[in-house]
Amino acid sequence: AAGVIQSPRHLIKEKRETATLKCYPIPRHDTVYWYQQGPGQDPQFLISFYEKMQSDKGSIPDRFSAQQFSDYHSELNMSSLELGDSALYFCASSLGTGHSPLHFGNGTRLTVT
């Protein structure tokens, strides 16, 4: 079965650079969530989208922005990168905003040097 696809798998950037992470949800899933997992930390919710509209917002820095496109894929844009942004960024998708299960991608590992 198709899963959530995230690209790239690994990304290395320097401080103050920008990065764009992409997430392709499971076909027919209309809801996308972004989580950030720092080294040795639990995943922290960043932001979510339902039907191309932002549905919820967590601890997402103002330097970050995200959107969901008409084909339901989502992109997380990160500017003025800081060392502390180094983390594993997970995308998850679900069908609707009820309690259908979240399906997580394998994540994008961002390293800021």
Next chain:
Amino acid sequence: AQSVTQLGSHVSVSEGALVLLRCNYSSSVPPYLFWYVQYPNQGLQLLLKYTSAATLVKGINGFEAEFKKSETSFHLTKPSAHMSDAAEYFCAVSEKVEAQKLVFGQGTRLTINP
């Protein structure tokens, strides 16, 4: 605000032994509770979830968890550990009834000794 506490950042058991991973939650509303497993360099995989139906929830790979409201607990168990169970386990609570914004615990790394 809801929160989750996982007791023990590392748990080590022998192959074939009982696995018990502890999770306590704090919530002002009836919670929706989840257990996820994370293998190295992989995403989070749902093991099981509690959504106010049966208090004993059975999941994949032989895991199960029991919701105990009086103890605000949702401990994860497996009768007999297998080497392939070695991974990081996260307990999570859903903060809103209508959304899937999850609040995760700190995680428990499970090691299986041969």
